[in-house]
Amino acid sequence: MSTNFTVNSKAASTDAPPATPLLWVIREGLKLTGTKFGCGTGLCGACMVHIDGKRAYACQTQVSDIGGKSITTIEGLSADSSHPVQKAWLAERVPQCGYCQSGQIMSAADLLKQNPKPTREQIIEHMSTNICRCGTYQRIVRAVERAVREA
Amino acid sequence: MTKHIRSLNTQLSRRQVMTSAAGLTFAIALGADSRARAAAPASARSGKALSPWVSIAEDGTITLMSPATEMGQGSMTSLPLIIAEELDADWQKVRITPAPPNAAIYGNPAFGGLMMYTAGSNAVTAYFRPLRTFGAQVRRVFLNNAARHWGVPVDELTTEPSVVVHAKSGRRLSYGEIAAFAEIPAEPPAIKPEDLKKPAQFRLISKDVMRTELPSKVNGSATYSIDVQVPGMLYGAVLRAPVEGSAPHRIDDAKAKAVAGVTSIVRLPHGVGVIAETPWAAFMAREELTRSVTWTRTGTAWGFDSDRGLEDFAVEAKNLQGRAAEWSRQGDARGEFSKAASIVEAEYRCDYAYHAQMEPLNAVAAVSPAGDAVEIWAGTQSQTTATETPAKFLDIPREKVKLHDLLMGGGFGRRGNRDLDFIMDAVMLSKEVGRPVKVIWTREDDVHNGRFRPISAHYLRAGLDASGKMTAWHHRVAVDRIGPYYEPVLYQRNGGRDNVAMLGGEPRGYDVPHQLVEHVYRDTGVRTNPLRGISFLANKFATETFIDEIAGKRGIDPLAFRLALLKNTPRAYKAVERVAQMAEWGRKRDGRALGLAYIDYSGSQVAGVAEVSLDRTSGQVKLHNFWCTIDCGIAVQPDNVVAQTESSIVYGIGVALSERISIKNGLVEQSNFYDYRVPRMNEVPPMHIEVIQTDNHPTGAGQMATPLVAPAISNAVMQLAGVRLRHTPFTPERVKKALA
Numbered sequence: 083m084s085t086n087f088t089v090n091s092k093a094a095s096t097d098a099p100p101a102t103p104l105l106w107v108i109r110e111g112l113k114l115t116g117t118k119f120g121c122g123t124g125l126c127g128a129c130m131v132h133i134d135g136k137r138a139y140a141c142q143t144q145v146s147d148i149g150g151k152s153i154t155t156i157e158g159l160s161a162d163s164s165h166p167v168q169k170a171w172l173a174e175r176v177p178q179c180g181y182c183q184s185g186q187i188m189s190a191a192d193l194l195k196q197n198p199k200p201t202r203e204q205i206i207e208h209m210s211t212n213i214c215r216c217g218t219y220q221r222i223v224r225a226v227e228r229a230v231r232e233a
Numbered sequence: 234m235t236k237h238i239r240s241l242n243t244q245l246s247r248r249q250v251m252t253s254a255a256g257l258t259f260a261i262a263l264g265a266d267s268r269a270r271a272a273a274p275a276s277a278r279s280g281k282a283l284s285p286w287v288s289i290a291e292d293g294t295i296t297l298m299s300p301a302t303e304m305g306q307g308s309m310t311s312l313p314l315i316i317a318e319e320l321d322a323d324w325q326k327v328r329i330t331p332a333p334p335n336a337a338i339y340g341n342p343a344f345g346g347l348m349m350y351t352a353g354s355n356a357v358t359a360y361f362r363p364l365r366t367f368g369a370q371v372r373r374v375f376l377n378n379a380a381r382h383w384g385v386p387v388d389e390l391t392t393e394p395s396v397v398v399h400a401k402s403g404r405r406l407s408y409g410e411i412a413a414f415a416e417i418p419a420e421p422p423a424i425k426p427e428d429l430k431k432p433a434q435f436r437l438i439s440k441d442v443m444r445t446e447l448p449s450k451v452n453g454s455a456t457y458s459i460d461v462q463v464p465g466m467l468y469g470a471v472l473r474a475p476v477e478g479s480a481p482h483r484i485d486d487a488k489a490k491a492v493a494g495v496t497s498i499v500r501l502p503h504g505v506g507v508i509a510e511t512p513w514a515a516f517m518a519r520e521e522l523t524r525s526v527t528w529t530r531t532g533t534a535w536g537f538d539s540d541r542g543l544e545d546f547a548v549e550a551k552n553l554q555g556r557a558a559e560w561s562r563q564g565d566a567r568g569e570f571s572k573a574a575s576i577v578e579a580e581y582r583c584d585y586a587y588h589a590q591m592e593p594l595n596a597v598a599a600v601s602p603a604g605d606a607v608e609i610w611a612g613t614q615s616q617t618t619a620t621e622t623p624a625k626f627l628d629i630p631r632e633k634v635k636l637h638d639l640l641m642g643g644g645f646g647r648r649g650n651r652d653l654d655f656i657m658d659a660v661m662l663s664k665e666v667g668r669p670v671k672v673i674w675t676r677e678d679d680v681h682n683g684r685f686r687p688i689s690a691h692y693l694r695a696g697l698d699a700s701g702k703m704t705a706w707h708h709r710v711a712v713d714r715i716g717p718y719y720e721p722v723l724y725q726r727n728g729g730r731d732n733v734a735m736l737g738g739e740p741r742g743y744d745v746p747h748q749l750v751e752h753v754y755r756d757t758g759v760r761t762n763p764l765r766g767i768s769f770l771a772n773k774f775a776t777e778t779f780i781d782e783i784a785g786k787r788g789i790d791p792l793a794f795r796l797a798l799l800k801n802t803p804r805a806y807k808a809v810e811r812v813a814q815m816a817e818w819g820r821k822r823d824g825r826a827l828g829l830a831y832i833d834y835s836g837s838q839v840a841g842v843a844e845v846s847l848d849r850t851s852g853q854v855k856l857h858n859f860w861c862t863i864d865c866g867i868a869v870q871p872d873n874v875v876a877q878t879e880s881s882i883v884y885g886i887g888v889a890l891s892e893r894i895s896i897k898n899g900l901v902e903q904s905n906f907y908d909y910r911v912p913r914m915n916e917v918p919p920m921h922i923e924v925i926q927t928d929n930h931p932t933g934a935g936q937m938a939t940p941l942v943a944p945a946i947s948n949a950v951m952q953l954a955g956v957r958l959r960h961t962p963f964t965p966e967r968v969k970k971a972l973a
Contacts, residue, residue, distance in 0.1 A: 098511070099493065106513045110468075115460035116453015118642070120591050121676040122516075125906040128591055156453035168451045172443075175872060178880055179305030180450030181591040181642025187451060210915040213906065215591045215643050216305050217883025219914040221876070 087148045089114065090158025100146035105129045108140060108155060116156035116184045120213070127212030130185035130192075131155050137192035156184035159191060167191045170229035178216035186212050190226050199230060286338075286367060287316060293395055293409030295322050298332040300339035300360065301351040302614055303446060304590075304644035305880075306935045307873045308356045310444040315361055315869065318437045319368030319429060322408070323395035329445050334616035334636050345726065348617035352649050352763065354933030355835070357869055361931050366424050373422040378415045379406050394436065432867060432928050439926070441872040446640060458639045459595045459673060461610040466597065467496065469662040469672035470515035472522045473504035473654075473682045476899040477760050478532025481505050485525040489518040498522075499665045503654075506662045512673055519675070532899070533758025539688055539896040542757055543582055546690035549753050550711040551580065557709060557751035560735050564747035566696075569705035573696030577783050580692050582960040583771040585685040585894035586887075587903070588764055589911050592642020593679045594655035598623070598662075599669035606633040607663070611656050612641035614649035622653045623660045645884070646763035650684060650719040680909055681901045684762030685894050687713035687734060691775035696747075701787050703798070706745045708738045710772065711753035715761045737769035737940070740776055742805040742833040743798040759896055765884050766939035769834055774961055777830040777944035781951065791829050791948060792818050805831060808838040808862045808925060815921055816842035816860040825857060828949025830941045836932035838864040838925075841882070841941035844918070845949040849972055852965030854890060854946060856918040861938050863922070866929030874934045878922045881935070885942030887912045893962050 120128030297313035340346035343359035380387035449455035494514030499506035509515035689712035696705035716724035738750040784794035
């Protein structure tokens with residue numbers, strides 16, 4: 083039984099059992115390893131992707147949920163790291179270990195899509211879904227604010 | 234043509250020039266003293282195996298080795314940058330590659346050069362001088378070759394990035410051009426300290442460059458071991474014994490085996506392994522095993538309760554007649570106490586804490602079918618241990634372990650333990666099935682099998698003379714052991730002193746003539762490891778809170794009290810004075826208060842001020858601002874020092890306010906981020922950080938501010954509410970209890 087969906091504008095399919103989290107299909111099946119495993123319980127945001135244009139935890143999305151859906155991962159956010167959020171992330175030197183940053187960037191890109199001019203409070207509220215153990219939060223706020231300015 | 238020189242190592246044959254691909258390779262053993270020479274493998278002495286630090290191709294590309302592993306702290310950039318500085322390399326032409334596991338060449342001088350080990354925030358400190366000297370030697374070789382080529386005196390030549398310049402004639406030769414014809418001396422040029430650049434001449438050090446791997450961290454291309462796939466690979470999960478030293482007793486694996494995609498269930502000495510075709514199948518089967526495996530009652534920690542255990546620790550810490558080992562001594566503290574006009578005492582406690590690096594532990598291993606070699610992909614803080622431990626287990630020579638050390642999704646001390654539990658899972662399972670295996674721990678595995686910052690209880694007393702001056706200091710620390718458990722080899726080398734549990738118990742920097750720190754050794758059997766801030770985390774919580782308590786007893790402002798005690802340590806004085814200015818120390822604020830802390834952390838001077846308020850109903854402490862100064866000498870990458878300090882503060886906030894591991898009947902009670910709460914963005918205040926640049930030898934920056942946070946908060950809460958928080962973390966329940 084095959085499930086068909088789209089990843090980064092390309093047709094994809096999986097034979098994984100319906101209860102399999104999308105995360106493992108993306109990472110091990112499609113080899114798009116920018117999306118990370120952090121907690122497996124929707125608590126840390128390292129696995130954040132966009133499904134039909136909205137952010138979603140890939141670890142909490144099952145294969146049975148994705149038929150016909152359009153999924154964007156960090157690899158598909160831009161072809162050349164040119165998304166305003168990615169550019170701002172480098173300009174503000176955000177990443178440290180970097181492991182959570184794909185999820186952070188996907189969360190931030192989702193915020194700016196919904197709300198191109200968020201306040202600082204809105205940024206903090208939106209981004210508090212994502213844990214960064216290196217504590218890059220102050221730079222993340224600055225980078226989102228920069229992306230807002232430069233988008 | 235490649236020319237290898239073994240110049241610094243005079244044990245080697247006089248001149249070893251080998252030809253191969255294009256480029257010039259300088260192979261100079263770092264710190265090639267007798268010890269390094271003795272440690273160099275025999276093959277190196279015959280001129281084959283010594284790996285180079287730097288190679289320069291004829292197109293000008295300069296490849297520099299990075300001896301430290303990268304976990305977000307930036308050493309992969311800052312160490313090669315130190316070579317590049319004295320080499321006067323064009324940074325745009327530099328490529329960085331992880332050094333292979335060869336401690337004789339690349340070993341960290343801070344650990345005697347005997348292991349490659351990235352820990353203790355000491356990489357820049359320890360490698361700074363040798364890497365500069367080495368870079369300067371290579372530069373000198375280029376100058377000498379250009380002088381010979383042009384027939385001019387060498388002292389007429391200068392360098393610009395990757396170019397030798399003869400100003401008189403206007404001639405220029407790039408390093409790549411010189412590499413094509415260079416002759417290599419049998420002995421490396423002698424470099425005296427005065428030959429090195431003055432700080433004012435630095436082009437790279439103290440400037441900010443883009444960290445080399447940063448671009449890969451915004452597009453998903455950065456590779457961690459969890460991302461590795463190799464042909465024929467299977468997936469593994471391991472249900473590990475809940476208590477260290479315990480083993481599987483009965484395994485009923487019928488349900489686990491029935492999970493689609495599971496290929497085998499393997500009994501391991503320390504748990505039960507699952508091999509499957511997908512990670513999800515492995516996890517499902519592991520979950521089944523949690524209900525169908527029983528464990529032997531071997532292992533010390535069975536029955537241990539950390540709350541009760543800490544009560545016992547506190548009794549032992551305070552019992553001056555009880556057994557304790559002298560940890561450090563200055564003057565005659567015991568004698569002074571009998572003369573003291575008054576004595577101030579206090580007690581503090583710290584709970585276990587968990588690293589919570591974002592990448593759950595994992596590794597890929599491919600043991601050869603004959604079992605005589607293994608290839609490993611892992612994120613490790615020690616390339617040496619990561620080859621030695623698997624070699625020992627497989628009973629093969631170390632050279633038969635091929636290690637790919639990859640970026641780490643956080644380390645914080647968790648990835649340096651000698652037994653490398655997370656790598657050995659993969660090695661053992663691969664050996665069992667004869668195929669490559671990627672073992673991934675679930676977050677629950679990572680928490681339950683965490684190796685925690687230990688519990689500790691602290692008893693302190695200070696003796697004051699009739700004028701109020703502090704003359705004697707006594708700190709007794711009862712702490713769960715770390716060294717003998719996590720790194721027995723290093724522990725032995727340190728003479729059986731548990732440095733990672735005990736450093737930082739002294740009031741370093743302060744003028745206190747008589748000091749005694751005692752170690753009450755405890756072994757609960759609970760798994761422990763160094764964690765960011767290491768022993769300074771607990772010990773400075775105790776000492777810096779105590780300093781405030783003494784000031785309070787004397788009715789002196791905590792800032793004035795510290796400055797008076799720091800007047801003979803100018804760098805410390807400045808760090809404290811400046812942070813107080815930044816925070817506007819004297820300014821009263823409604824419903825908020827400030828608390829101060831200062832630490833000499835392995836030579837780095839750090840000071841912090843926390844601004845807090847309290848929700849008295851819930852017991853929640855709220856942080857509004859945190860100011861911090863850091864003087865780590867020459868800041869090789871200043872913006873990265875700021876970044877590391879922000880990071881250290883956030884880590885310290887978690888350990889101060891919410892992060893707590895508790896043990897009941899030997900078992901870890903927490904499981905995931907819902908019951909082990911690390912700081913999120915909405916819990917982190919604005920952080921104001923100032924790097925105080927000095928020309929002192931660089932000292933660490935990776936964790937120095939972490940231990941500032943808990944004492945600064947405790948001291949602020951005292952100012953605000955008149956109650957003293959003595960037990961980290963300051964959970965709302967504990968705060969409410971203190972307020973009641």
